Amino acid sequence: xxxxxxxxxxxxxxxxxxxxxxxxxxxxxxxxxxxxxxxxxxxxxxxxxxxxxxxxxxxxxxxxxxxxxxxxxxxxxxxxxxxxxxxxxxxxxxxxxxxxxxxxxxxxxxxxx
Amino acid sequence: xxxxxxxxxxxxxxxxxxxxxxxxxxxxxxxxxxxxxxxxxxxxxxxxxxxxxxxxxxxxxxxxxxxxxxxxxxxxxxxxxxxxxxxxxxxxxxxxxxxxxxxxxxxxxxxxxxx
Numbered sequence: 001x002x003x004x005x006x007x008x009x010x011x012x013x014x015x016x017x018x019x020x021x022x023x024x025x026x027x028x029x030x031x032x033x034x035x036x037x038x039x040x041x042x043x044x045x046x047x048x049x050x051x052x053x054x055x056x057x058x059x060x061x062x063x064x065x066x067x068x069x070x071x072x073x074x075x076x077x078x079x080x081x082x083x084x085x086x087x088x089x090x091x092x093x094x095x096x097x098x099x100x101x102x103x104x105x106x107x108x109x110x111x112x113x
Numbered sequence: 114x115x116x117x118x119x120x121x122x123x124x125x126x127x128x129x130x131x132x133x134x135x136x137x138x139x140x141x142x143x144x145x146x147x148x149x150x151x152x153x154x155x156x157x158x159x160x161x162x163x164x165x166x167x168x169x170x171x172x173x174x175x176x177x178x179x180x181x182x183x184x185x186x187x188x189x190x191x192x193x194x195x196x197x198x199x200x201x202x203x204x205x206x207x208x209x210x211x212x213x214x215x216x217x218x219x220x221x222x223x224x225x226x227x228x
Contacts, residue, residue: 009153034216043117043203043219044156090155100171101217103148103155 002027004093006104013081014112021076021107023091032094033074035065038106039087047089050074061085086111115139117220119204125226126194134189134223136204144207145187146171146217147179149200156203162187194227201225 003026013019025031032051036044048059055067065076074091088108094101120135136145143164148156158171162181176198178190187206191198201224205217 004155006155036219041221043221044205044217045219046216049216092156100158102172103157105153105155 002031002093002095002100002102004091004102004104006089006091006107008107009105010108010110012110012112015083016080019076019078019081019085019109021089021091021109023074023076023104025072025074025091025093027072027093027095029095030069033065033067034092034094034101035059035063035074035076036090036092036103037061037087038090044090047076081109081111083111083113085109117204117206117218119202119220119223121223122221123224125228126191127228128195130194131190131192132194132225133191134202134204134225136187136189136206136220137185138187138204138206138218139185140206140208140218141184142206142208142218143184144209144215145181146205146207147177147187147189148203148205149173149198150203150222151200159189159202194225196227199225199227 005024034049035047038044050057088106090106091104117138146161147159157173160179162168165184168179180188204220207215207217209215
């Protein structure tokens, strides 16, 4: 069965430091891959997505993600974190011709001043 | 342009009571979805709709019913609420389906507590 794993439940970084959030998936085929962000009390907002092409994807708010087929990973990165990036981040995976999208459990990001 | 809205924002029910959550979108999207979000489990798809008058089951459909009588509205019903249905419920919509690499737009959520 398809699954999505976000190994880190909670990460704390200092403002200005770099960030990497991990996402691993288990699928038989190349899936659609998404990263969403959820600010406190809000719904989810799309940061970026990937299906094919360049494996390094640029998103909004200065985020990027890299697809690594050999590692079944789609890690999210940001070179310099801002206090406003504090939120919960969800990796999500979907399959072509299948409306059943699966979300990871989320990683909560805390930003220290 | 309000996007996706959900009514109500908060609700407390007693076990066995029924209620309906309303989701509305003004983006003329064909696809609409209901998710529940529980701590440590991310979002799980309850039901979805691929157009007016059509619905389908997601990952966790038991105990819920849905209806899509109008394109812009998607209702989620709990006929006999149970404490296990305490959760935050999110509605989402998309122009095309998830199978077409499409972005979902999410509502702000409804926090439901069943006592």
